[in-house]
Amino acid sequence: MILTIEDLKVHYRSRRGAVQAVDGADLSVPKGQIMGLVGESGCGKTTLARAIMGVLPRNGLLAGGKIHFDGRELRARDESALRALRWRDISFIPQSAMNSLDPVYRVGDQLKEVLVQRGGYARERATERSVELFGLVGLDPARLRDYPHQFSGGMRQRAAIALALALDPKLIIADEPVTALDVIVQRQILDTLKELQRQLRLSVLLVTHDISVVAYVCDQVAVMYAGRVVESGPAQVVLTRPFHPYTMGLYNAFPDLERATGELTPIEGSPPDLRTPPEGCRFEARCPFAVSDCGKAPALEEIEQGHQVACWRAGEAVQLREQAAEVSTWQRS
Ligand SMILES: Nc1ncnc2c1ncn2[C@@H]1O[C@H](COP(=O)(O)OP(=O)(O)OP(=O)(O)O)[C@@H](O)[C@H]1O
Ligand code: SF4
Numbered sequence: 290m291i292l293t294i295e296d297l298k299v300h301y302r303s304r305r306g307a308v309q310a311v312d313g314a315d316l317s318v319p320k321g322q323i324m325g326l327v328g329e330s331g332c333g334k335t336t337l338a339r340a341i342m343g344v345l346p347r348n349g350l351l352a353g354g355k356i357h358f359d360g361r362e363l364r365a366r367d368e369s370a371l372r373a374l375r376w377r378d379i380s381f382i383p384q385s386a387m388n389s390l391d392p393v394y395r396v397g398d399q400l401k402e403v404l405v406q407r408g409g410y411a412r413e414r415a416t417e418r419s420v421e422l423f424g425l426v427g428l429d430p431a432r433l434r435d436y437p438h439q440f441s442g443g444m445r446q447r448a449a450i451a452l453a454l455a456l457d458p459k460l461i462i463a464d465e466p467v468t469a470l471d472v473i474v475q476r477q478i479l480d481t482l483k484e485l486q487r488q489l490r491l492s493v494l495l496v497t498h499d500i501s502v503v504a505y506v507c508d509q510v511a512v513m514y515a516g517r518v519v520e521s522g523p524a525q526v527v528l529t530r531p532f533h534p535y536t537m538g539l540y541n542a543f544p545d546l547e548r549a550t551g552e553l554t555p556i557e558g559s560p561p562d563l564r565t566p567p568e569g570c571r572f573e574a575r576c577p578f579a580v581s582d583c584g585k586a587p588a589l590e591e592i593e594q595g596h597q598v599a600c601w602r603a604g605e606a607v608q609l610r611e612q613a614a615e616v617s618t619w620q621r622s
């Protein structure tokens with residue numbers, strides 16, 4: 290494993306009480322693979338990614354847990370230790386690529402800045418490396434002289450990937466790298482990412498709300514709901530034989546990137562308010578399979594090798610899967 294997170298807790302101070310945005314999340318990213326972190330809007334994906342990077346907003350607080358990175362244990366509370374890993378060991382592509390590019394500087398100058406200031410490159414060598422990086426991500430090196438606004442959305446995203454690759458990090462965390470793009474450009478960027486990952490043997494944590502992105506490009510997946518990881522394992526296994534009702538529901542709710550599918554079934558209702566999360570299973574209010582036991586919180590447990598699930602009814606997954614495939618199961622009466 291390149292990265293292991295245990296019982297991570299991140300809270301935000303707010304006037305109306307603390308938001309427990311990540312509340313006991315467990316996650317392991319294997320070396321040399323792409324791991325997807327998927328879940329609906331507001332379930333804490335960006336918060337988790339930013340906590341690993343040590344770049345939480347001011348009102349964010351690492352409230353507990355452990356982070357192991359490449360054989361080292363970092364105390365989750367020690368934000369300065371996390372910051373020291375930035376760029377060189379772990380790099381980050383933020384949720385909007387515009388956030389990683391400064392509009393007033395040429396893209397090439399921003400790339401050189403990272404290489405010189407953080408990587409200790411000599412100017413000349415930084416120029417060569419910038420050309421190389423643009424080539425790697427499929428951008429014409431002549432465009433290094435452009436400003437970000439002269440790039441299309443897809444090109445900006447490629448530039449953000451080039452920035453992330455600049456110092457040969459061991460792990461790249463990409464937060465929704467293709468979300469704002471049309472499906473064709475999404476596939477092109479994901480193809481580039483996959484190719485680079487293979488070529489450079491990168492480890493990638495890819496954050497997305499779109500399970501079809503996971504199906505298209507990820508080796509492993511962790512499904513997050515209301516601040517916790519509820520299922521994780523090999524992507525192929527988790528997506529075709531899910532054990533958690535939330536994963537079953539997510540799969541029904543998204544179109545496939547590769548082929549047109551039939552009707553989509555939404556999961557009705559919305560995630561709980563993370564200022565006052567329910568004590569039991571956090572999916573209970575929306576789960577068609579909830580039983581009285583679900584008033585207690587299920588722990589994430591290994592159900593088969595490499596496959597973890599947090600659900601009291603995981604042992605009945607075969608029957609639940611059959612029911613989950615019926616649209617009526619998800620319709621509230
Ligand atoms: N700076 C902040 N202050 C207070 N609450 C915040 C802050 N940032 C996020 N939150 C809250 O924390 C929770 C998790 O947010 P986060 O952005 O991590 O979710 P996400 O899974 O990345 O969602 P999305 O798919 O929309 O990007 C949400 O309830 C959100 O409203
Ligand atoms: S623990 Fe209960 S409520 Fe939670 S997902 Fe499983 S069946 Fe549904």
Ligand SMILES: [Mg+2]
Binds near residue numbers: 334335336384464
């Ligand atoms: Mg987010």
